[in-house]
Amino acid sequence: MSSQLGQLFRISTFGESHGGGVGVVIDGCPPRIPLTEADLQVELDRRRPGQSDVTTPRKEADQCEILSGTFKGQTLGSPIAILVRNKDHRPEAYSEMAEKYRPSHADYTYDAKYGTRNWQGGGRSSARETIGRVAAAAIAKKVLKTLHPEIEVLAWVKSIHTLEGTIDPQTIDAGTIESNIVRTGDPAMAEAMIERIKQVRSEGNSIGGVIEAVVRHCPAGLGEPVFDRLEADLAKAMLSIPATKGFEIGSGFSGTSLKGSEHNDAFYLEDGRVRTRTNHSGGVQGGISNGEPILFRVAFKPTATIMSVQDTVSKDFEETELKGRGRHDACVLPRAVPIVEAMTNLVLCDHLLRHRAFCEGPFA
């Protein structure tokens, strides 16, 4: 059950980077949503390797097939299974990984837990697993849009290594983000970020950064106290993305240096709607959305695979050395932007369906 997410819009991802393929089963999608492979492919293409000059040169088409759950271009209400075949097999490239644990990878911990692992290309811990999430989230987004056409989920690169952009979450738009291959919301920083990635890559090194995201026009009322708070489910969703180390919402860590009188978001009325003058809460109060923009940030560590020699141990418990090989992203952030959006759409869709069950119609 550890590869499942969601209470009502429940996804089950499967697959290793090498083997038959990767994919997802979505159980809990409402019926009669228009859906074809093209709807998924557009999001998968934003995630796939080889899409630009700053991502890994591995060419993976990541062509998806919907195996079930649709009929004549609409969802049936039954489970939707989606499969993407693995193509770019070079198992021989990984033979050294069969013996040696890559530092800051999941090699050692998988062996410690399961006593076995698929050491080809990261196996289950490969970022290829996120293909299933992105495909499922493309459907979640359609469900959201059916119920609330005004909801908008956007993520962008806030910082890469020491380079930080200046972005206004109220006004940033998808066109701006997609206008540059690092997907930063601050195009003025794009060139410097691209250069930094290329520079680090040329050194055989890697870097991380921060992705920021906003949900605009989210209706008030989503999220459930006390454990399934909207921010708690977002935090879990984000920390389940490979390479993430932190999550903060609204004022986050920097808000801890404010006083209550500075931090509190005063209420006022705007066109008969309850609004807040500031948004330190990040759009969520008491675990429930308040109608203001939901704003959060996710920290990504530098890619673990680097092209220099590192100390490590072998699976036979001998100290040894390992030098990274293969074609890896020196910085995962540009490709992680659609994944952050995907996880956000999944969390929102699940909570929207939950809300419908309990808090609409005669009850509200």
Added chain:
Amino acid sequence: MSSQLGQLFRISTFGESHGGGVGVVIDGCPPRIPLTEADLQVELDRRRPGQSDVTTPRKEADQCEILSGTFKGQTLGSPIAILVRNKDHRPEAYSEMAEKYRPSHADYTYDAKYGTRNWQGGGRSSARETIGRVAAAAIAKKVLKTLHPEIEVLAWVKSIHTLEGTIDPQTIDAGTIESNIVRTGDPAMAEAMIERIKQVRSEGNSIGGVIEAVVRHCPAGLGEPVFDRLEADLAKAMLSIPATKGFEIGSGFSGTSLKGSEHNDAFYLEDGRVRTRTNHSGGVQGGISNGEPILFRVAFKPTATIMSVQDTVSKDFEETELKGRGRHDACVLPRAVPIVEAMTNLVLCDHLLRHRAFCEGPFA
């Protein structure tokens, strides 16, 4: 189901701050664990109001009763229900809250979601709800200790407002933390922190801060890819604590400015055991514990209730003003330390039971 946490060690908390009481049902506790009310009370006493000079002066004994699930001082394997009666009722103190939404509280969002709320003392959104968590976690801790006596969970105040302590997570001990009423791990900072809280309280204001926590001697292998990663479940657990705004593990947000060559944790052998020379991973790799100390930090915003006049709106959607009243913590961190420990114990216990089901005996 939103008040439930855990897949195997599953807790269901209940209760509002005013009404019959608060409590928890634990379904999934193994049998034959020695357990009496005294085991719970010691943890509840660390959480309760009125325990020191820097907490709210409200006197709440928070005396617990075990209603079920034990027999002759041992758990039965059946659900353990625990009840703490509400005592210090002053509903009249809250009549203004019935009409006006307190800024940065859950008043408005509860109304937006449910169309109703118990406005006495915060109702379900009151921190009294955490009583159930702390009681359940005292049991989780006993389960953990039965299976792994060496596991040690410790949390402490890292910073309050702008005051930050210097603490070595490897060596900090419970005695040091409990030696001062703010529960900072840096006793040299305790007096300044206490003064800061008193100062802010005297201004009718409030402050927040950061709590840091460590799990020492956690066996390698806990946590499950891909969604129920140990850090993802910890992040959710921490963000489900009232007033939290951020979570980071290991290098966290500051790790985003390192390069891979600086960030990677080289493996080596120590007494035949796989260790890492640094611990930027924070004890978790690929979602699974690696045997190193699990280290994370949680951001708490300043208490929302302050004693000054704030702009707000009424439930009839009219703009108005509100001045906080009552006896509130000007800083929740000292009392939040045992809650952070509690949530950690709950997550670890759940994952340890899950691990037993799949990865022990003939499978490992």
Added chain:
Amino acid sequence: MSSQLGQLFRISTFGESHGGGVGVVIDGCPPRIPLTEADLQVELDRRRPGQSDVTTPRKEADQCEILSGTFKGQTLGSPIAILVRNKDHRPEAYSEMAEKYRPSHADYTYDAKYGTRNWQGGGRSSARETIGRVAAAAIAKKVLKTLHPEIEVLAWVKSIHTLEGTIDPQTIDAGTIESNIVRTGDPAMAEAMIERIKQVRSEGNSIGGVIEAVVRHCPAGLGEPVFDRLEADLAKAMLSIPATKGFEIGSGFSGTSLKGSEHNDAFYLEDGRVRTRTNHSGGVQGGISNGEPILFRVAFKPTATIMSVQDTVSKDFEETELKGRGRHDACVLPRAVPIVEAMTNLVLCDHLLRHRAFCEGPFA
């Protein structure tokens, strides 16, 4: 999690027959449903011992207290905890059960599983556990009635031992059932059934029987393929009632001797609504209600506790003898009627909330 039932309207029962009390937490009840203890008590009174001449003479008032989840007579949307204290303690009456396993009781299996048990009055396996179910179901019924006032759930005694009543499920009404203390739907059989129970009781023996139930005016569309079929969830709910040995819906076991041409339910139209001319399906097709009456039967074995000497073994694994003592129902069926209704209401309410999440509004 084994004491939990329901995906959205989720109940967690707790408690042993001796100890602090028994009860339930309901997580997933919509807000703003009028609810007081009196609503629950009326159903609990139909279940309690000592209510008539054919039930155990134990006097248990089973007075319930709502601990949380309501405010000013309405549900809040938060967990509703309900407690019934245990009163009629006579632990000394059970000392022999501490040592000897009662035949066809749960004594031996609890020990085999848990290595411990509360041997006072059956502990967790006592029928007192069903108090929580009946209380929760009284709330489920209110939710159902809010959404579908026309839904009607009725159960009655179909047979006791070898005595079988003749009842028309289309026309039977609550008044008829409650008009006799055995709660048979065939009042002409009531006297004979009462005499049979008294006769068997006077012999120190016990009997079982069959309870039949109908759901009338259930909307078409409830139930979910493929595992959570309405009949599958009803079967589980019924087989979770103590002393049950069988469940059948519609034509049931006797339908296995019909041919398809005899068994198929031809569709026709009545007032523009799709109806079936026969109802061998029992109101459910493909796991989903079709709008016809849902009709099923549940087999109850004779009460295990009898007042004669039986062969058994002790917990120290020695062969011995045991003679039942105490005040037990010689036939549980009259008191089981409200429990069958309760489980039906719980299953229907859960599926109705699930249906709302996925299949209403823009999707249908």
Added chain:
Amino acid sequence: MSSQLGQLFRISTFGESHGGGVGVVIDGCPPRIPLTEADLQVELDRRRPGQSDVTTPRKEADQCEILSGTFKGQTLGSPIAILVRNKDHRPEAYSEMAEKYRPSHADYTYDAKYGTRNWQGGGRSSARETIGRVAAAAIAKKVLKTLHPEIEVLAWVKSIHTLEGTIDPQTIDAGTIESNIVRTGDPAMAEAMIERIKQVRSEGNSIGGVIEAVVRHCPAGLGEPVFDRLEADLAKAMLSIPATKGFEIGSGFSGTSLKGSEHNDAFYLEDGRVRTRTNHSGGVQGGISNGEPILFRVAFKPTATIMSVQDTVSKDFEETELKGRGRHDACVLPRAVPIVEAMTNLVLCDHLLRHRAFCEGPFA
């Protein structure tokens, strides 16, 4: 989530009879279990159409592919996805079903629930869905055998239409069952049953029957009070099989005519093990296995598709007639035998993993 079964060994089936394929994802399989497609195919072959003279002549090879979760012939502990492509497409054969509701099929109820359905060959309600269950159960069986090599699950045809076999559940063996194409446990009845099926088929009619099953050498202690009793989970699993109308365990419905003194299973000792002299309990007491054979029966209605004209209504709500076409089983029981075994293995495996989590090692 309605297509998911199991708490720890959790399966998610997907697929319609027409479309990309059918399959299953198993999340919760322990690592290091030897597993190849051949292990699954042997069970799938027992289920597939066209296997004998009494099943539908449709030729479906049902060749399975393991897409994920294994490596070098062993399970990894990660989700195992299994796909069987749909082959024998004749959508034109179903065009009439697009317009008319087949009596006692799921056509009408799917439309009533979802407002849409895949009308080709039954879509999601097709028995092809059980392919995923049988494949998953083949793995469950391997897990069971790893932990308890002595466990044996057997099912057989007890009766077909009015023909009932005489079978001793203590001694019946797989060879006897598989020795005849109806899979009855009473080979003396096989010829008559085969003739009955052929006779009914030649009439364009259909018949049902009863399948009986036993679990031998199940350890005591499996099953969890109070809702997840072993018999309750078995009942749900069996009633989730298409065409089932009833379930009974041990004495079942016929036990309701016994007195307690006749029904109770006296305990005795055999080689230091607790045994019962009779087995009216059917191997389960208080929801937990007692070590005796678990014995139950499942009622299957006659196949709904028959080759004669029946009254029905169209999806436009007009009364009309429909005559079955295509190649259907006149009696599903021979092919349902492996499905009953499959569901039993799934339930047992899930409960065995649950048991390991809570009740082994230091707790027992």
